[in-house]
Amino acid sequence: MYDCIVIGCGFAGAVVARQLAETRGKKLLIIDSRDHVGGNCFDRKDEYGICIHQYGPHIFHTNSKRVYDYLSRFTDWYHYNHEVVGKIYEREIPVPFNLNSLEMVFGGKAPELEKKLVDRFGEGARVPILELMNDKDDDLKEIAAYVYENVFLKYTMKQWGKSPKEIDPAVSGRVPVLLSRDNRYFQDEYQGIPLDGYTAIFEKMLAFDGIEVRLNCQGKEVLRVEPEGREKVYFEGKPFHGQVIFTGALDEFFDCRFGRLPYRSLDFRFEHYDKPFYQSHGVVNYTVSEDFTRITEFKYLSGQMDAKDTTIVKEYPMAYSGKQGEIPYYAINNAENDSLFEKYRDLVEQIPDFYLLGRLAEYKYYNIDAIVERALDLAERI
Ligand code: UDP
Numbered sequence: 001m002y003d004c005i006v007i008g009c010g011f012a013g014a015v016v017a018r019q020l021a022e023t024r025g026k027k028l029l030i031i032d033s034r035d036h037v038g039g040n041c042f043d044r045k046d047e048y049g050i051c052i053h054q055y056g057p058h059i060f061h062t063n064s065k066r067v068y069d070y071l072s073r074f075t076d077w078y079h080y081n082h083e084v085v086g087k088i089y090e091r092e093i094p095v096p097f098n099l100n101s102l103e104m105v106f107g108g109k110a111p112e113l114e115k116k117l118v119d120r121f122g123e124g125a126r127v128p129i130l131e132l133m134n135d136k137d138d139d140l141k142e143i144a145a146y147v148y149e150n151v152f153l154k155y156t157m158k159q160w161g162k163s164p165k166e167i168d169p170a171v172s173g174r175v176p177v178l179l180s181r182d183n184r185y186f187q188d189e190y191q192g193i194p195l196d197g198y199t200a201i202f203e204k205m206l207a208f209d210g211i212e213v214r215l216n217c218q219g220k221e222v223l224r225v226e227p228e229g230r231e232k233v234y235f236e237g238k239p240f241h242g243q244v245i246f247t248g249a250l251d252e253f254f255d256c257r258f259g260r261l262p263y264r265s266l267d268f269r270f271e272h273y274d275k276p277f278y279q280s281h282g283v284v285n286y287t288v289s290e291d292f293t294r295i296t297e298f299k300y301l302s303g304q305m306d307a308k309d310t311t312i313v314k315e316y317p318m319a320y321s322g323k324q325g326e327i328p329y330y331a332i333n334n335a336e337n338d339s340l341f342e343k344y345r346d347l348v349e350q351i352p353d354f355y356l357l358g359r360l361a362e363y364k365y366y367n368i369d370a371i372v373e374r375a376l377d378l379a380e381r382i
Contacts, residue, residue, distance in 0.1 A: 001242075002212075004028035004382075005235060007219040008247030010039020012358035012371050014205050015070075016245050019379030021210040030206065031214045031222065033248075037202040040329065041368065044199060048272055050311040051197050051302040055327065056268060057283060057313075058198060059301065061191035062369030068190040070376060074204045077192035078303045082185040084294075085280060086287040088150050095285055096126075096185070097147045098178040105146060113139055117179055126176035130169050147177060155287045159317045160264060160332070168333045171365065185283075188369075193301050219248050231351045243382055244351075247358040249328055250344040256322075258343045261363060263328030265320035270313045278312050292316050331363040338363070355382070 004020055006013045009032035020026040036042050040055040059082045062068055085092035093101040102117075103110040116139055121127050129152055132144040152164045152172055164172040178187075194201050206213050223244065224234040233240045246253065251261040269292075282300030286292060292314040299307050320328045331337070341363040348354045357378055359366050366374070 002027050002029045002235075004243040004245065005223060005240065006030040006245045006247070007223065008032060008039065008358065008360075009034075009037045009202065009206075009213065009215075010041060010247060010358065010371075011368055012247040012361070012375050013039075013245065014202050015372050015375035016357060016379050017211055018205045018208060019376060020243075020382065021208050023379065024382070025210065027210045029212050029214060031217045031219065033216070033218045035215050036199070037206060037213065037215070038199045039247075040327075041198040041202075043197045046270070046272070046311055048307075048309055048311060050298050050304060050307060050309075052270065052298050052311055052313070053198075053296070053301070054268075056266060056315060056329075057296040057298075057301060058368065059186070059191065059193065060368050061186040061188040062367075063188050063190070064369055064373055065190075066376070067369045067372045070372065071194075071201065074201045075194040075196065078195050079192045080282075080301060080303065081191060082283070082301075083183050083281050084185045084283045084285055086151050086155075086285045088288050092280060092284065094183040095151060095287075096175050096178040097151055098183065099181050100183060102143070106143075113143060116140060117143070117177075121179055123179055125179045127179065128169065128173040128176050130164065130172060132177055143177075151175075151285075151287050154289070155285060155293055158291065158293050161317075161319065170333075174365075193303070197302075219246065219253055225254075225347070225351060225354075231347070233351060233354065241353075243353040243355065245355045245357055245378070246348070247356075247361050249360045250341070250348070250356065250363070252322070254344055254347060258340060260322060261341055261344070262332045262337055263320040264330040264332060265318050265326050266329055267316040267318055268313050269316065270311060272309065272311050274309050276308060276310065278310050328360060331359065331365060333363070333365065353382075 003026040006017045006028060009030055013030055017028055017030045041058050043051055043053045046052045084095045086095040093104050099114055106113055129147055135141055156164045160167050222236050225231050233244055278297050283294050283296050285294045295312050295314050297310055297312045299310055320326055355378060356362055358371055
């Protein structure tokens with residue numbers, strides 16, 4: 001019999017499983033509905049030998065030495081500094097919009113504007129676009145209006161089906177106006193891509209005494225919670241008294257009994273080109289045109305710069321409907337959806353030793369490092 005059941009084999013589940021096995025000697029089963037480990041971080045070589053991220057670009061970045069050191073047990077790193085440009089008509093400007101972008105857009109007026117920005121917010125500041133828009137100064141308002149219109153509005157409409165003013169401000173705040181000349185997308189101390197890919201991390205992490213991996217298996221197939229009100233957990237039909245760490249979509253686990261939790265999904269379309277490079281940077285954001293939000297060219301991420309040809313992916317956002325094959329990528333956090341989530345969360349709060357972890361299970365926007373940290377904390381707490 002198992003001490004713990006872990007549902008979901010992404011970073012949340014894999015880290016917690018490894019920690020419980022290694023530091024507590026637990027015997028556990030980790031399951032995933034997909035036919036591979038790694039969740040949305042799964043990557044693989046495509047038929048041309050380019051390492052692609054099957055579920056969209058994942059660039060690791062963190063200021064947490066604890067997280068970096070922990071993952072470094074399982075991988076070496078390609079020290080990639082991610083840079084993104086926004087394609088605004090015929091021009092490509094650094095995103096986040098920074099002092100270099102300012103110069104490209106405002107030309108001769110840029111030094112004066114830069115001084116105003118730095119005097120107001122300080123050098124190196126990260127100013128959320130919605131905050132900049134509220135400024136009283138006409139020049140700062142003009143910058144904000146340009147950035148809002150040309151960087152955020154169309155991209156966010158595509159990504160979320162709503163304007164930046166209508167969504168959780170934390171989402172647009174992820175990509176601030178940056179008062180520096182650092183063109184990198186992230187300013188974190190540690191950043192990079194696992195040298196042999198993400199999937200290899202998961203394989204190493206899970207190859208440990210006491211961990212059994214079961215793929216192609218839905219949580220609901222093996223785990224049942226009943227009866228309502230006096231919740232007990234059943235594993236394969238028998239009462240289960242160990243810990244359950246659940247990282248999947250909670251509404252679906254409970255058959256959407258209170259209604260579906262809304263998520264955004266993405267349609268990834270891969271293309272291969274028989275030429276060395278497709279675009280100027282690892283990611284180009286299409287902030288004023290096209291139906292896709294961004295194009296990722298994987299060789300920049302993997303460091304396969306000498307490959308003679310190249311693979312890209314275009315991301316087309318869409319609503320998640322729950323249809324077979326669709327994947328929920330992003331929670332849509334707002335008061336209404338969060339209170340629906342709480343109804344589901346209340347169901348599991350009655351159950352001893354049932355833990356929720358991760359983007360789906362916690363209905364929250366987490367980066368890789370944040371979820372690794374939470375998984376380490378949870379394993380310590382259990
Ligand atoms: N965003 C935008 N334009 C950009 C980049 C980001 O409008 O060029 C907004 C958009 O709403 C997006 C959010 O900022 O969903 C967060 O961007 P991030 O790159 O962090 O998204 P992720 O990589 O997590 O999809």
